[in-house]
Amino acid sequence: MRFFAASPIMSKPVRTRFAPSPTGYLHIGGARTALFAWAYARRHGGTFILRIEDTDVARSTPAAVQAILDGMAWLGLAHDEGPFYQMQRLDRYQEVIGQMLAAGTAYRCYASPEELERMREEQLAKKEKPRYDGRWRPEPDKTLPAPPAGVAPVVRFRNPVDGVVAWDDLVKGRIEIANAELDDLVIARADGTPTYNFCVVVDDWDMGISHVLRGDDHVNNTPRQINILRALGAEVPAYGHLSMILGDDGTKLSKRHGAVSVMQYDEDGYLPEAVLNYLARLGWSHGDDEVFTRDQFVRWFDLEHVTASAAQFNTEKLNWLNAHYLKQADDGRLAGEVASRLARRGVDPEAGPPLERLVALYKDRVGNLNELADALAPFCLVVRPSAELIAVHLTDVARAALKDLRDRLAGCDWQRPVLAQALKDTLAAQALKMPQVAIPLRVVLLGQPQSPAIDAVLEVMGRPGVLARLSTYLD
Numbered sequence: 001m002r003f004f005a006a007s008p009i010m011s012k013p014v015r016t017r018f019a020p021s022p023t024g025y026l027h028i029g030g031a032r033t034a035l036f037a038w039a040y041a042r043r044h045g046g047t048f049i050l051r052i053e054d055t056d057v058a059r060s061t062p063a064a065v066q067a068i069l070d071g072m073a074w075l076g077l078a079h080d081e082g083p084f085y086q087m088q089r090l091d092r093y094q095e096v097i098g099q100m101l102a103a104g105t106a107y108r109c110y111a112s113p114e115e116l117e118r119m120r121e122e123q124l125a126k127k128e129k130p131r132y133d134g135r136w137r138p139e140p141d142k143t144l145p146a147p148p149a150g151v152a153p154v155v156r157f158r159n160p161v162d163g164v165v166a167w168d169d170l171v172k173g174r175i176e177i178a179n180a181e182l183d184d185l186v187i188a189r190a191d192g193t194p195t196y197n198f199c200v201v202v203d204d205w206d207m208g209i210s211h212v213l214r215g216d217d218h219v220n221n222t223p224r225q226i227n228i229l230r231a232l233g234a235e236v237p238a239y240g241h242l243s244m245i246l247g248d249d250g251t252k253l254s255k256r257h258g259a260v261s262v263m264q265y266d267e268d269g270y271l272p273e274a275v276l277n278y279l280a281r282l283g284w285s286h287g288d289d290e291v292f293t294r295d296q297f298v299r300w301f302d303l304e305h306v307t308a309s310a311a312q313f314n315t316e317k318l319n320w321l322n323a324h325y326l327k328q329a330d331d332g333r334l335a336g337e338v339a340s341r342l343a344r345r346g347v348d349p350e351a352g353p354p355l356e357r358l359v360a361l362y363k364d365r366v367g368n369l370n371e372l373a374d375a376l377a378p379f380c381l382v383v384r385p386s387a388e389l390i391a392v393h394l395t396d397v398a399r400a401a402l403k404d405l406r407d408r409l410a411g412c413d414w415q416r417p418v419l420a421q422a423l424k425d426t427l428a429a430q431a432l433k434m435p436q437v438a439i440p441l442r443v444v445l446l447g448q449p450q451s452p453a454i455d456a457v458l459e460v461m462g463r464p465g466v467l468a469r470l471s472t473y474l475d
Contacts (some may be wrong), residue, residue, distance in 0.1 A: 025263070136377050171240045
């Protein structure tokens with residue numbers, strides 16, 4: 001029995017690729033594949049290539065291409081070569097198909113769609129696996145009929161009929177598929193356009209791809225691609241098939257638990273470093289480390305610790321990571337992110353105190369950038385507390401205390417320790433406790449009964465803003 005084996009290539013430079021089809025957005029599964037391929041290339045001083053597999057003309061769109069590029073840029077996964085587009089390489093595919101026809105490793109098949117459907121129905125009736133029966137496959141002692149007039153043929157790859165295709169998968173271990181399970185794959189349609197499995201092979205060959213990391217939904221494509229590479233006399237790359245990602249509830253990942261565009265995470269207020277850190281832990285681990293930088297991930301990343309079992313998406317952990325990175329992030333950077341979000345809501349970010357000071361006050365209290373924008377918006381708006389809040393908190397006792405406080409604030413130094421003392425003096429003079437003054441004060445200033453320490457809020461809001469808002473409800 002002949003044996004067709006593909007072994008990992010470690011002697012040549014590492015060249016990985018991410019090759020999405022632009023038929024939709026870049027989702028979490030695709031982003032993780034891109035991250036692992038990028039990290040493997042970076043870890044080994046190699047090259048990361050971006051390739052757009054756009055031969056599905058009916059479904060590929062420029063908007064989807066841009067969504068892929070935007071998602072990659074947002075995550076910081078810079079490619080070294082590309083992007084390459086398959087539709088710009090059609091002449092190359094035709095050239096290779098011509099070489100294969102001349103070499104006898106491919107042949108023209110004139111079977112009509114109706115013939116193929118009848119063949120399939122007969123095989124199913126006999127409880128056989130549906131497959132092409134090789135009726136137009138050239139053999140030494142076989143006489144083929146004359147090509148029917150007016151029928152445009154497809155081109156099929158002449159797959160080996162015996163032996164086994166095997167490879168040592170970098171994630172799943174040894175995989176073997178009998179050639180008897182594979183029929184003769186169509187590599188060019190009747191209109192001449194090449195098919196997915198053929199284009200991938202030629203691209204990987206021409207681009208010198210050493211390691212193919214992709215989702216395990218491609219496992220069934222791999223033996224066909226290995227056989228075509230062997231027929232072309234090309235080196236076979238090492239393959240690693242990444243497990244699927246399940247949702248929080250253990251079912252297939254869907255839109256309701258994470259299978260959305262990567263850019264939706266930006267819209268939802270996540271930081272890219274949090275999403276990247278989270279993606280890295282979907283099916284890979286470095287001991288018990290949960291939080292690490294991009295540089296640490298590159299230094300640590302290996303395929304030995306990529307699990308072959310399905311990874312499970314955990315929204316709570318992603319949210320925890322995002323809150324962690326918010327706390328660590330530079331205030332100026334966060335201020336810029338919040339400013340754009342406020343502006344999109346019609347809120348002027350310049351209408352309140354400096355956003356950097358507000359960010360420093362609130363970033364430990366929120367889980368994402370949208371929550372941060374929600375918290376800072378009242379500082380930039382004319383606040384109108386609800387009638388219910390006014391009725392509950394702005395009692396006669398509270399009004400008297402706030403007037404006392406306003407008088408003290410009008411002439412004091414505007415520094416947090418002095419403001420804190422003014423509050424204490426008001427409490428003492430009115431015989432009240434802090435919540436009896438602080439909560440009404442928050443309602444008047446921000447339209448809500450909760451905030452960070454009230455003396456810190458007073459300091460950052462500034463004397464003119466504080467006195468103006470107090471006067472609105474006290475005069």
